[in-house]
Amino acid sequence: MHDPVALDRSFLAPDAFAAELRRIGADRYHSLHRFHRRLHDGQCTRGEVQAWALNRYYYQSMIPIKDATVLTRMIEPAQRREWRKRIEDHDGLREGDGGIERWLRLTDSLGLHRDDVVSARFILPATRFAVEAYVEFCRSKTLLEAVASSLTELFSPAIISERVSGMLAHYDFVSRDTLAYFTARPDQAKRDSDFALDFVTREARTPDQQHAVMDALRFKCDVLWLQLDGLWTAYVEGAPPPGAWQPTGNQTQAA
Amino acid sequence: MHDPVALDRSFLAPDAFAAELRRIGADRYHSLHRFHRRLHDGQCTRGEVQAWALNRYYYQSMIPIKDATVLTRMIEPAQRREWRKRIEDHDGLREGDGGIERWLRLTDSLGLHRDDVVSARFILPATRFAVEAYVEFCRSKTLLEAVASSLTELFSPAIISERVSGMLAHYDFVSRDTLAYFTARPDQAKRDSDFALDFVTREARTPDQQHAVMDALRFKCDVLWLQLDGLWTAYVEGAPPPGAWQPTGNQTQAA
Numbered sequence: 179m180h181d182p183v184a185l186d187r188s189f190l191a192p193d194a195f196a197a198e199l200r201r202i203g204a205d206r207y208h209s210l211h212r213f214h215r216r217l218h219d220g221q222c223t224r225g226e227v228q229a230w231a232l233n234r235y236y237y238q239s240m241i242p243i244k245d246a247t248v249l250t251r252m253i254e255p256a257q258r259r260e261w262r263k264r265i266e267d268h269d270g271l272r273e274g275d276g277g278i279e280r281w282l283r284l285t286d287s288l289g290l291h292r293d294d295v296v297s298a299r300f301i302l303p304a305t306r307f308a309v310e311a312y313v314e315f316c317r318s319k320t321l322l323e324a325v326a327s328s329l330t331e332l333f334s335p336a337i338i339s340e341r342v343s344g345m346l347a348h349y350d351f352v353s354r355d356t357l358a359y360f361t362a363r364p365d366q367a368k369r370d371s372d373f374a375l376d377f378v379t380r381e382a383r384t385p386d387q388q389h390a391v392m393d394a395l396r397f398k399c400d401v402l403w404l405q406l407d408g409l410w411t412a413y414v415e416g417a418p419p420p421g422a423w424q425p426t427g428n429q430t431q432a433a
Numbered sequence: 434m435h436d437p438v439a440l441d442r443s444f445l446a447p448d449a450f451a452a453e454l455r456r457i458g459a460d461r462y463h464s465l466h467r468f469h470r471r472l473h474d475g476q477c478t479r480g481e482v483q484a485w486a487l488n489r490y491y492y493q494s495m496i497p498i499k500d501a502t503v504l505t506r507m508i509e510p511a512q513r514r515e516w517r518k519r520i521e522d523h524d525g526l527r528e529g530d531g532g533i534e535r536w537l538r539l540t541d542s543l544g545l546h547r548d549d550v551v552s553a554r555f556i557l558p559a560t561r562f563a564v565e566a567y568v569e570f571c572r573s574k575t576l577l578e579a580v581a582s583s584l585t586e587l588f589s590p591a592i593i594s595e596r597v598s599g600m601l602a603h604y605d606f607v608s609r610d611t612l613a614y615f616t617a618r619p620d621q622a623k624r625d626s627d628f629a630l631d632f633v634t635r636e637a638r639t640p641d642q643q644h645a646v647m648d649a650l651r652f653k654c655d656v657l658w659l660q661l662d663g664l665w666t667a668y669v670e671g672a673p674p675p676g677a678w679q680p681t682g683n684q685t686q687a688a
Contacts, residue, residue, distance in 0.1 A: 206675040303655035307562040400558035420461040
């Protein structure tokens, strides 16, 4: 890690720029978080997996809203067509389709009530504030920074394959079917991050713009990390904020 | 704690309404957080006190901006005059005056560089996202809810007196002078929370509005709580998010 103030502000060639972005991921992506190690290694209780899926649903559910915000700021139809795929991936082309629906199949299989999940009324403040910060970032920053904040998808295919194999091996309450959300994601993430990396490489024309891209990626890593910190404090360490949801066997319940 | 959905939605008389608000504070105000117990009981390291003051500065510094947001929504000059006092308290009437300046005297005395504090570049994401959520709440919700979210000041005089006596007794690196910020706060908070309680009692004319007030107060308790959760995870438990500031003796330094 390095002091952002002391950074060399020379313009980076595309390869060096991409390498710098990957280095940010290597230092900060939430694959490094102890909650993910615990989740993937089979050390989570069922309640912890429920809490993860319940909270993460809110993040998933806000992604198309975030992406619609980005869409409002793209002036070229070709760009909007490309970006629109992200919304289609999450919302589906028809009823019962799409990533959000597939995430609900996961929460269903974990015994969570759909209304409790969809209403988001039991999520942690850490989740809510982090996700709201992400949506607001994409609304208020430059288009370049909004696109850059999606670059965490550069790193998601690796964590997803580790997650699926780890969770299938360790938890008898998950199956390949309940993890269907993740089946489609690596290809989608590859396509999306190819677009985003190409976009930021082309559109960041000054050292300051390149650093704004890096800062946007760091910001997004913070958004993901804080969500796992919240889960760890509340459900692994057992120090939930007042009023937080508590897992109780098969059902969700207000604490 | 109770399920918000199951709440009785009858209209509460002023005394019952005030009692309900105080009960929310008794259940959720950050005086209950283990970080505050640790801070006030003298168990914090100097680095933990530095981290607290550094992060809390960002909250302090955004309060006048939050209050200016509320001011933009008050149509009566008499209300604005009253609310304006909050901004005057924090920003002062002249150079070197005001709560923000007094908070900087605290961070000075703890060996933190002003530029590191004022720039907020070393604060935790938990702090940043919680504070941003607060400002955004006051910008986007109703005036009633914005005013209601300030009602945590009903509970602050008690925690401040406990803080000052506890910190003076336990830390040789703080003095009554460095804690000058807190000297003025209880009277200001009493005046402000009297106004806010009177305002919400008068303006909440339906059960739904009364419950919106209660929800706003719960939200604000979440904002305060998450900031302490962040400090605990990063500096007490020693699991900081990547890139977080680390205390190193007398100086601040990028991690």
